[in-house]
Amino acid sequence: MAVVLGPNRYGKAETRVVRVTRDGDVHRIKDVNVSVALSGAMDAVHLTGDNSAVLPTDSQKNTVFAFAKEHGIAAIEDFGLLLARHFTRSQAAVAHARVEIHEYGWERITGGHSFARTGAEVRTALVHSDGEGGAESVVSGLADLVVLNSTGSEFHGFARDAYTTLEPTRDRVLATAVTARWRHRGTDADWDDSYRGAREDLLLAFAETRSLSLQQTLYQMGRRVLEAQAGLCEVRLSLPNKHHFLVDLKPFGLDNDNEVYFAADRPYGLIEGAVLADDAPPAPSAWE
Structure with missing residues (x-):
């Protein structure tokens, strides 16, 4: 050998x-x-x-x-x-x-x-x-951008097995800490302006998407950045699902109409994905 x-x-x-x-x-x-x-x-x-x-x-x-x-x-x-x-x-x-x-x-x-x-x-x-x-490449991005929608998020119609206990919901808190990276088409840009624009697009897409899943929200965030920022060709996102669970207040004689939540820090779902322009040039080392 x-x-x-x-x-x-x-x-x-x-x-x-x-x-x-x-x-x-x-x-x-x-x-x-x-x-x-x-x-x-x-x-x-x-x-x-x-x-x-x-x-x-x-x-x-x-x-x-x-x-x-x-x-x-x-x-x-x-x-x-x-x-x-x-x-x-x-x-x-x-x-x-x-x-x-x-x-x-x-x-x-x-x-x-x-x-x-x-x-x-x-x-x-x-x-x-x-x-x-x-060859040269530039990937810009951000980490730990914490965002939350207090409504406008659903999760239902999912696969079930013998170990599924999660109940479907049509109104939940959706929260995440966004890690996003976006690849530039070249190495000559107004980096500050590009950053501000991409950040705003991520926030607006998160806020304006009626979400049926965090995966759907991820795609809409990446899509909006690429449609608005001509100098970018690919967006990669990592979105931990910051779960918020309704607290059972019935033992205290209280109703809980989507008002009081327990914010669990772990374990958490982790949703990751890439969104690309159809003409994005290859970049084998850009993300490494």
């Missing part, structure tokens, strides 16, 4: 950077978590311990900090592309760079330099680059 080295990559994960931009007395902050992974002609380090092609992960961390100073951090997609292109162009052994960035939101309290962390979702970006002249 022959043993061979398979696909591999290495890098520095979760470099946390807070960049303060000081415009006189008015400051702006960017709070990001950057993960870099490099791959290419790296066989020797695995097979013989030859490190000559290995750029230390500490150097990758330092690059993130230095670039935050030298270039600032505007849209995280741009910062990801800047880093990915740097690593593929500056290191002969690196054929492919993957940069993933999560951004944490802050809001101004008062004055020019006081902020509070928002309770909003985390903005995400995932960039792949094969270097100058090679």
